[in-house]
Amino acid sequence: MLLESVAILLAGVAAGAINTIVGSGTLITFPTLLAFGVPPVTANVSNNIGLVPGSVSGAVGYRRELAGQRRRVLRLVSGSLVGGLAGALLLLWLPADAFETVVPVLIGLGVVLVVLQPRISRAVAARRARHAVDDRPHADAWWTWPATALTGVYGGYFGAAQGVILMGVLGIAVEEELQRLNAVKNVLAAVVNAVAGAVFIVLADVDWRLVALIGAGAVVGGQLGATVGRRLLPAVLRAVIVTVGLVAIVAFLVS
Template structure:
């Protein structure tokens, strides 16, 4: 690996760590970079997943203030993310290449649409809670299985995992986007960590790539936590939509 390639991968890690903390889809920066330097797709995917784990953890820690009072919620959803990550990682190892990625563009577009309509749907959910006498911050019944499916997707590939998580949480949980972003960072860290552990044991990994992306992702995670916290709910929603549309377009390009 040349010095130029190493520097480019490191910078890609910084960009991915930043955007993952704010919303997600950092894989769309690092994965194409690795492919451009001739890294085999599966090796690139696996090495990228492991490399982004430290950045995910850093982003979650950076949002610890927004996580205050959400311990029960996080623990409940963490089990879904953990199980989903295991299933997704196994699918990557046993399914033919491209079998799961065929539905990725549809999932990303669905996530963007859900984020756009989230205010109206959240208001509807709040009214339903009030009619039933349920606490305003209870999870909708479908949030746990939806987080599970998002974990499967994240364990397999992970691009725009954050967009999907924010769509699910924003609609199914009565909470501010900033606090939900903190929950999203924890769940994404769990998915990346569990899948990364499985890949480290049974898959082919380029540990130089892991180190470079890992260092960059930690730096990016710190940057993202600072930038993301300053965004208003409208600005954060706009960022999510833009990133999601870019991700959707990237998957459609040959």
């Protein structure tokens, strides 16, 4: 029990840091819970609630980059609220067998998105370079809100690599510095996790010991991700996430 608790706590620290930096911490905590025999739906629900404090911690850590973005954040938060609520309800309304069947696909999608993240970032950077000579302010693309809401549905249902998806959406749709977009991403992910967590608290079977362990670790990890985590080599971070995700898929399929 002690070894299990320590492992889950450390997974929470890693997930909190990774969520703040790139947004795929669920690929660390969710497989860890499965490895200790937690049922998939209970693991997903408990993991979601546990990561809420870490998401908030990461958003607070990036608060300086949020300056001047109040209107944008408030507008997009409504999309995250709607999407996160819909995703959480889908998880609870659909049969547990459906979630267990699709889990390897969802983890695989998260792994693919993490692998593609550098390419997405390069595409966003190239787009910004083409517009660098134009100093006029640009309005956010009209589809930013619906894309944010759809990402919220995915985040409320499972959430692995939600942050990667959000950074892809914001990077293409919004003319803004990437660090400032990362700050917005952290707020939106925190909102999705919070609204889904509220639904799960009321309607789902929650393992509060797991929530406490992941939550405590994620708060520490969120601050680490906003400071020390920025200095980590992105390739090393992605390699760890991808390895854990692939091991989780194999373990899930053979179990």
